[in-house]
Amino acid sequence: MVDAVTTTTNNATDRIAAGSGMLASNFETFLALLTSQLKNQDPLSPVDSNQFTAQLTQMAGVEQQLLTNELLKSLVSTQAGGDLAGAATYIGKEATAAWSATKMAGGEASWSYELGANAASATLQVLDGSGNVVWSGDAPAKTTGMHDFTWDGEATTGNDGQDGQVYTLKIVARNATGGAVDAQVLTRGRITGVEMYEGEAFLTVGNSIVPLSTVIALEEARAPSEDLAA
Known part of the structure; x- marks a missing residue:
């Protein structure tokens, strides 16, 4: 049972880390493209406001996902610490x-x-x-x-x-x-x-x-x- 939980926890941590790395890379690429788009837009034909709002919403979603992944990593780490704290209650028995x-x-x-x-x-x-x-x-x-x-x-x-x-x-x-x-x-x-x-x-x-x-x-x-x- 413990082996299964340990394997699942380790796999979850690895997946979260990999996902965070990919999201962070995509987030930076997205920001670079958006910034470049704003700098090089035609003054006579600026970016449509609806399109710009949609892009900002997408960017906010990616940022939220990164924060969520960091929270998940923290929870996984806290669980490992809880396992140690729980086992420590056996000392002296x-x-x-x-x-x-x-x-x-x-x-x-x-x-x-x-x-x-x-x-x-x-x-x-x-x-x-x-x-x-x-x-x-x-x-x-x-x-x-x-x-x-x-x-x-x-x-x-x-x-x-x-x-x-x-x-x-x-x-x-x-x-x-x-x-x-x-x-x-x-x-x-x-x-x-x-x-x-x-x-x-x-x-x-x-x-x-x-x-x-x-x-x-x-x-x-x-x-x-x-x-x-x-």
């Missing part, structure tokens, strides 16, 4: 996003995963930025619901993880008969920042930057005392 990429920090990379049913087997894979599997192993929990997983950066194939690099988690879960179990990788954490990229709002959640469109749940952040009680 706890978010859950259907997003599998995160940055390693402090020698660790963390994700959550959710299973739609109990699984007989569940395999996790950590992929580097090039799509290569650098770690593979059993999921720590295979019961229905949401679970957390932290990779310590130690590779089973290829190079060990490095701080600052982005890694992606994948999960494959199966039931006792070998059928696929619904599963998804999630990013969970407190929203600490918002930024706009190509017209779309992105949220900083822990060590991940996730598109607002991937957020599937929001909760009020718990106070430290509540965390201790839990």
Whole structure:
């Protein structure tokens, strides 16, 4: 949905800009021709007043169209700013996003995963930025619901993880008969920042930057005392 709105907004801005350029060029040409016509008119046969009025009306119409296009550009720009302001209201909340990429920090990379049913087997894979599997192993929990997983950066194939690099988690879960179990990788954490990229709002959640469109749940952040009680 956000992608469609972003594309539509960008296309509208481009069309408005192109139209404004064409109208401005035509407006300047129109003024030059009208001025030349007035300068070179025959004193014994001046421009018909009705024709002159019609030309002035056309010129006013072009000028009005230019002003309208500038207003539309302003409205489009204001909408983009409103998207950022709206996303900023999420700062401080706890978010859950259907997003599998995160940055390693402090020698660790963390994700959550959710299973739609109990699984007989569940395999996790950590992929580097090039799509290569650098770690593979059993999921720590295979019961229905949401679970957390932290990779310590130690590779089973290829190079060990490095701080600052982005890694992606994948999960494959199966039931006792070998059928696929619904599963998804999630990013969970407190929203600490918002930024706009190509017209779309992105949220900083822990060590991940996730598109607002991937957020599937929001909760009020718990106070430290509540965390201790839990």
